[in-house]
Amino acid sequence: MTFRMMTAAAMLAAVAALPAQAETRVTYKSAKSTSSYYQMAVQIAEAMQTASNGEISVTIEESQGSVQNVMEVRARGADYVFTTPPSLVSLAQGGKAMFEGKGDPAFDEIRALFPIPSLTMHFVMSEESGAQGFEDLAGKTILLGKGSFGATEGEKYLDLFGLKDQIEIADVEIGNAVPALKNGQIDGFVTAGSWPAPNVVEAAASTGVRVLSLSDEQIAQTKRAKLVIPAGTYAGQEADITTTSLPVVAFTTTKMDDETAYQLTRTFWENKDKMAQSAPWWNGVDTGLMENITGKIHPGALRYYEEAGIALTDAQK
Structure with missing residues (x-):
């Protein structure tokens, strides 16, 4: 085998090892399948799939409630997005109420993406x-x-x-x-x-x-x-x-990379009005709901809000 042939073979092997398409997979944990919040999750997943030309694939998971969604942060990875009231995140981070004795450093890494209907x-x-x-x-x-x-x-x-x-x-x-x-x-x-x-x-x-x-x-x-x-x-x-x-907000954690958080947030806001055409509850979401986010916002989402000129508090940054 000549040196040129060996070099070509090595290059082909390297290319073959690369993914054909940089698809980003996200798991979105919402609510019971019979609830309106589960239907919202389906809409968001469809919007992400369409707007990203299939580069962002969102899988919906049924949930038994907001507390469960927060608790699962402890064992989840970078693909995890979940919905819950910001007040529950604060309680988890403080180890209070239903989170007493169940504190975990992972709770401190929770970051907001965007608000959904309250x-x-x-x-x-x-x-x-x-x-x-x-x-x-x-x-x-x-x-x-x-x-x-x-x-x-x-x-x-x-x-x-x-x-x-x-x-x-x-x-x-x-x-x-x-x-x-x-x-x-x-x-x-x-x-x-x-x-x-x-x-x-x-x-x-x-x-x-x-x-x-x-x-x-x-x-x-x-x-x-x-x-x-x-x-x-x-x-x-x-x-x-x-x-x-x-208030109810879509959250992730610092494990999620900035680009994915940016794309999720941008796609949500750019498609909100379109989603409202088939589900009027999205009309209840506007930038005024951003003030209900009491914790920190993910750096990737922050990038979108800064680009869009949406005012944020120092506590959210």
């Missing part, structure tokens, strides 16, 4: 109930549901506003809220999710409802973020609804 509180009352505000709830039958964020949060609000002992809690599953409202079994129900919420859309269109607004004083009592649902979001809604929300 968990938004809806206090939905039938028109027949005549309720115009929380002061009208005394003597009414309210469905809270069980085990969900909306149920826990709703019960907390009723207690804060001095209404807990003045209403009757209905023993009905939240999935049956709209039929129960239609047949007069309940006067109203409490639900939390992205807006417009499908069950509220159905109730407003089929039976007529009023979604109650909270005063600034009541919002301060809840210690949650203020959120305004624009007039016209639901059938018959002539005015803005002022309520509370629990």
Whole structure:
């Protein structure tokens, strides 16, 4: 074998060893497959696949909840993206509440990418109930549901506003809220999710409802973020609804390389309006939600925000 032939063979071997396409694989852990947040994850995965011409491949993983998503940071690699409220990240990093005794250095490496639709509180009352505000709830039958964020949060609000002992809690599953409202079994129900919420859309269109607004004083009592649902979001809604929300954000860790974090963040924002054409909940996401990110943002995502001229706080950098 001549020297030239050996050199050519070595070059061919080296080329063969290189990947044919630099595909980036990402695992996106969201929520239960029946939830709107899982559907959001599917939309994001499709947007990433299309916008990157297949160079970014996102696999969706079902989750049992936000706490699980955070806990898995300890064993995950550079491809891990997950959704959770920023408040849970703060608790994990501080080893508090459900993370007490479960602290891990990996929690300190969590970094934000972009906000997604917030968990938004809806206090939905039938028109027949005549309720115009929380002061009208005394003597009414309210469905809270069980085990969900909306149920826990709703019960907390009723207690804060001095209404807990003045209403009757209905023993009905939240999935049956709209039929129960239609047949007069309940006067109203409490639900939390992205807006417009499908069950509220159905109730407003089929039976007529009023979604109650909270005063600034009541919002301060809840210690949650203020959120305004624009007039016209639901059938018959002539005015803005002022309520509370629990921000939700897509996170990764410092293990992710800067370029991947940049591409994920850029692709999300550039395709958000397109996703909103088929799922209106994306209309609830704008740069104003960036202020709800209380921790640090990934350096790759920071690059995008600086390019886009989106203002960030010193704490986020």
